[in-house]
Amino acid sequence: MSNFKSDIANLDRIIKKTVRAINKSKSQIYDIAEGARKECGRLENELDELKKLVSETMSKVSFLEGELRESKKKLMFLSKNHDKYPKEEIKKAYEKADDLRVQLIILKETERHYINRRNELEIRLKDAYRTVKKADGLISNISVSLECLTGDLQNVSVKLEDIRQRQLMALKIVKAQEEERQRIARDIHDGPAQLMSNVVMKAEICERLVETDPVKAKDEIRGLKSVVRNSLQDIRRIIYDLRPMSLDDLGLIPTLQRHIAAYQEESNTVVMFNTKGVCKDLKPVISLTIFRIVQEAINNIKKHSDAKNVEIDLEFSEKELMLNISDDGKGFDISLIDMKNHNINGGFGLLSMRERVELLGGMFEISSGIGKGTVLKITVPLISKEEVSNE
Structure with a gap:
C-alpha cells in the first residue's frame, strides 16, 4: 500500500x-x-x-x-x-x-x-x-x-x-x-x-x-x-x-503601522491595529506574506465593503502567527465565491491570499454574510530558515 x-x-x-x-x-x-x-x-x-x-x-x-x-x-x-x-x-x-x-x-x-x-x-x-x-x-x-x-x-x-x-x-x-x-x-x-x-x-x-x-x-x-x-x-x-524597504529596515509591525496610517488618510475608514506577543526573528517570506495579505485585505475593504471601521489583530506565539481582519461593511454571500473552480481571467484577491498562506503551510478562513461584515482568520507557522530554503 x-x-x-x-x-x-x-x-x-x-x-x-x-x-x-x-x-x-x-x-x-x-x-x-x-x-x-x-x-x-x-x-x-x-x-x-x-x-x-x-x-x-x-x-x-x-x-x-x-x-x-x-x-x-x-x-x-x-x-x-x-x-x-x-x-x-x-x-x-x-x-x-x-x-x-x-x-x-x-x-x-x-x-x-x-x-x-x-x-x-x-x-x-x-x-x-x-x-x-x-x-x-x-x-x-x-x-x-x-x-x-x-x-x-x-x-x-x-x-x-x-x-x-x-x-x-x-x-x-x-x-x-x-x-x-x-x-x-x-x-x-x-x-x-x-x-x-x-x-x-x-x-x-x-x-x-x-x-x-x-x-x-x-x-x-x-x-x-x-x-x-x-x-x-x-x-x-x-x-x-515592488517591496517596502521598511520591511527590511524597521520590520513588519512598523511597516504595517505606516501603511495603515496612510490608508486612513486616504479613506473615511477607522482602522484599529492591535498586536500581542513578541515579533522577533520573523523570516522575510513571512513578513512579506503578512504585509501583502493586509494590503490586499484593506484594498478589498476600500473597494467593496463600504466599511467605516476595521480591526486588525496580529498575535505572535512561540510556534505560529495569528492574523484576524474584521470589518463592519456590507458583507457578501460566501456561497457565491467558488474558491476552486475559478476562471483564469477572474479576479483573485481572496484566492491569492489563500494561496500565499497555504504555501507557508498555514490556514485561511473567511466568514461573512449580507449586512454582517467580513472576518478573515489566518494562521501561519513560524517556519525555520531551513524550511524556507527548501521550498
Missing part, C-alpha cells in the same frame, strides 16, 4: 511538473503575442503624435528662418544708415535678431530630437510587427499538440482534477506577475523615463542659453530641478510598490 501511495505521489509530481511547464510555455507565448500587439498599438499612436510634432516644428523653423532673414535685412539697413535712425531703434533691431537666433537654435534642436525619436519609433514598430507575426505562427504550430498532450495527461489519474485546479491558480499567478511587470514597465516609461528625457532636453537648452541669455537659463534650471524632484518621487513610489 505504501509503495502504491509512493508511486501515486511520484506520478503526481511528474504530471504537475509537466503540465506546469506546458502551460507556462503556452501562457508565455500568448503573453508575448498580446504584449507585442499592445506595443504595436501604443507605438502607432505615439508615432502619429510625433509625426504631427515634427511637421509643426518644421513649420515653426521655416517661419523663424523667414523672420530672421527679415530681421537681418532690417539690421543691415539700419547699420548702413545709422546716422538717420536713433540708437535705441538700432539696439532693438540687434536684440530682436539675437533673440530670433536663440529661438531658432532651440527649435532646430527640438526638431532634431523629434526626428531622431520618430526614426527610432519606426524601427521599434517594425520589430514589434515581426514579433507578432512570429508569435502568431508559433501559437498556430504548437496549440494543437499542447492541447492533445495536456488532455492525455489529465486522463492519467483521478488526482488530475486537483492538479488542474492548482495549475489554473499557477497560471493566474503567472498572469498577475506579467501584468505587474507590464504595469511597472509602463510606470517607468510614463514616469521616470519620460522625465529623464525631459531633463536631457532641458539640460541641452540650458547649455545653449548660459552664455546668450542667463536669465532664461536660470528659469530652465529651476524647471529642471522640479522635473528631477518629480522623477525621484515616481522612483520611490515604484520601489515601494
Whole structure:
C-alpha cells in the first residue's frame, strides 16, 4: 500500500511538473503575442503624435528662418544708415535678431530630437510587427499538440482534477506577475523615463542659453530641478510598490503601522491595529506574506465593503502567527465565491491570499454574510530558515 501511495505521489509530481511547464510555455507565448500587439498599438499612436510634432516644428523653423532673414535685412539697413535712425531703434533691431537666433537654435534642436525619436519609433514598430507575426505562427504550430498532450495527461489519474485546479491558480499567478511587470514597465516609461528625457532636453537648452541669455537659463534650471524632484518621487513610489524597504529596515509591525496610517488618510475608514506577543526573528517570506495579505485585505475593504471601521489583530506565539481582519461593511454571500473552480481571467484577491498562506503551510478562513461584515482568520507557522530554503 505504501509503495502504491509512493508511486501515486511520484506520478503526481511528474504530471504537475509537466503540465506546469506546458502551460507556462503556452501562457508565455500568448503573453508575448498580446504584449507585442499592445506595443504595436501604443507605438502607432505615439508615432502619429510625433509625426504631427515634427511637421509643426518644421513649420515653426521655416517661419523663424523667414523672420530672421527679415530681421537681418532690417539690421543691415539700419547699420548702413545709422546716422538717420536713433540708437535705441538700432539696439532693438540687434536684440530682436539675437533673440530670433536663440529661438531658432532651440527649435532646430527640438526638431532634431523629434526626428531622431520618430526614426527610432519606426524601427521599434517594425520589430514589434515581426514579433507578432512570429508569435502568431508559433501559437498556430504548437496549440494543437499542447492541447492533445495536456488532455492525455489529465486522463492519467483521478488526482488530475486537483492538479488542474492548482495549475489554473499557477497560471493566474503567472498572469498577475506579467501584468505587474507590464504595469511597472509602463510606470517607468510614463514616469521616470519620460522625465529623464525631459531633463536631457532641458539640460541641452540650458547649455545653449548660459552664455546668450542667463536669465532664461536660470528659469530652465529651476524647471529642471522640479522635473528631477518629480522623477525621484515616481522612483520611490515604484520601489515601494515592488517591496517596502521598511520591511527590511524597521520590520513588519512598523511597516504595517505606516501603511495603515496612510490608508486612513486616504479613506473615511477607522482602522484599529492591535498586536500581542513578541515579533522577533520573523523570516522575510513571512513578513512579506503578512504585509501583502493586509494590503490586499484593506484594498478589498476600500473597494467593496463600504466599511467605516476595521480591526486588525496580529498575535505572535512561540510556534505560529495569528492574523484576524474584521470589518463592519456590507458583507457578501460566501456561497457565491467558488474558491476552486475559478476562471483564469477572474479576479483573485481572496484566492491569492489563500494561496500565499497555504504555501507557508498555514490556514485561511473567511466568514461573512449580507449586512454582517467580513472576518478573515489566518494562521501561519513560524517556519525555520531551513524550511524556507527548501521550498
